[in-house]
Amino acid sequence: LDRTGLILEIFSDRAATREGVLQVEMAALNYQRTRLVRAWTHLERQRGGLGFVGGPGETQIESDRRAIDDQLVRLRRQLDKVVKTRALHRAARAKVPYPIVALVGYTNAGKSTVFNRLTGADVMAKDMLFATLDPTMRSLVLPDGPEIILSDTVGFISDLPTELVAAFRATLEEVLAADIICHVRDISHAESEEQARNVREILTSLGVPKDTRSFEVWNKLDLLDDDRANAVRARAQRDPDVLAISAISGEGMDNLQAVIAEALQGAVREAELTLGFADGKKRAWLFAQEIVTDEKQTEEGFVVTVRWSSEQESQFHRI
Ligand SMILES: Nc1nc2c(ncn2[C@@H]2O[C@H](COP(=O)(O)OP(=O)(O)OP(=O)(O)O)[C@@H](O)[C@H]2O)c(=O)[nH]1
Ligand SMILES: [Mg+2]
Incomplete structure (x- = not known):
């Protein structure tokens, strides 16, 4: 299994909604289609030097490809229908006068744990990659603040194989409608900085409006040693766009809610x-x-x- 194949396996394991399933199926078929050519080219090469163009291999590839293409067209049609229904849901939600707060971030950063802690919901939070494939939304009333819709999203990864980008993006459309974006980071991770850069790039490429109010939520404070934890707390004190929390110990969670409520006042x-x-x-x-x-x-x-x-x-x- 190569990287794409592996990610597809994970995606298909986690796909929960109709749209998620369809997108994974399409990505898988497209993947098979390219593998098909490679597999046959490989066979041809092994047979080697027979010197005839075309031949049985060629026809077999063609008919295999056609079967896959037909299936892809069918899936595309189903997907269009699902996306249309979802657009309707979104339009309906736009009329709900609640601001949307989206939790985004690298996979395993702790988005679902933050989400659960704030909403009391039981979204799957596990120590594995891509625990969330489809966005999940809940409404909650912030203490001394307005009612909001909180959105948990699928985790980002670096170097996502291009053929998976569409499947991935479609799960993130909700982020475009967000009033506030909370970029959750695993601050204890050795590659935290690289992951954050990656997430910012993806947000830009998704077309998230530049003026969307956003915060960096530095999570997993409890995993840092005292010196580093204090440095992070001090940084968060200085920088109004940085919040230091631990979704596990609960540190900083009240502040997170207060900051969101305050930011929404002007929104x-x-x-x-x-x-x-x-x-x-x-x-x-x-x-x-x-x-x-x-x-x-x-x-x-x-x-x-x-x-x-x-x-x-x-x-x-x-x-
Ligand atoms: N120690 C510690 N662990 C945390 C904290 N927040 C989350 N975790 C753990 O990190 C792992 C990943 O958490 P999730 O909430 O599933 O992460 P996610 O960002 O939703 O991940 P994906 O859905 O895969 O993108 C789980 O094992 C959590 O228990 C924290 O503040 N401290
Ligand atoms: Mg999650």
Whole structure:
């Protein structure tokens, strides 16, 4: 098994959603397709020097390839359907006036452990690579803060074989919609710096908007010796974009929630509100705040699109 084959094995073991399964199947077929050519070329070479072009080998490759191509077209169609359904879900969620906080990071950094600790959910957290293939989302209310949607994502790795990039990216679309990105790092890992660089590159190549508020969450503080742990704590003190935590001991977890809540105070997001004709006071308030970007009249009232902060949102609900 080469590296691609191995990663595919892991992916297929972990794929949980319909989309994940389809993407892994497609990647596996594409992989087989290239191996097929290589396998046959290898055979031809072994037979060696017969000197005829074409021959039985050639035809066999062609028909094997065609079978794989047909299967790929079928999978692509199914996948398009699944992605469409998911886009609908996303559009529906965009109307939920909760900010999205995405946990991203290198595989095994501790994203799912942080996620579980914050939500009390039982997402698979294991000491193995790619424990999460598909993004998982939960809503939670931050202490003294707004309700948010927390998103756990699949782990990144360096030098992901190109033929697996599409499968990997599609699992990360949610990150593009995030209001806040928490880049979770295993700060005890010898290659922590390289991993972080890799994650930043992937985020850029995914097209994450540059102005997305993001934090580095330096995790596994408990695994450092006292001197290094103190150095990391001091660094986090100085740098407002760096947070030091241990998802296992719980150190820094309250601060993490407070920092997210605070960052969301200034964040502006879009929401679509349905107002009845009796909600004249609410509607007037929205216009007075100058946050209405679109309005449509319906039989029951108005559908108003606004861009507002979470403060404005809670003020609105008190009217
Ligand atoms: N000592 C220590 N171990 C941790 C900490 N956070 C997570 N771990 C362990 O690190 C391993 C990986 O944690 P996960 O939460 O599964 O990591 P992940 O980032 O979700 O990994 P993938 O889903 O594979 O990308 C598990 O064995 C966790 O128990 C921490 O703060 N301290
Ligand atoms: Mg995980």
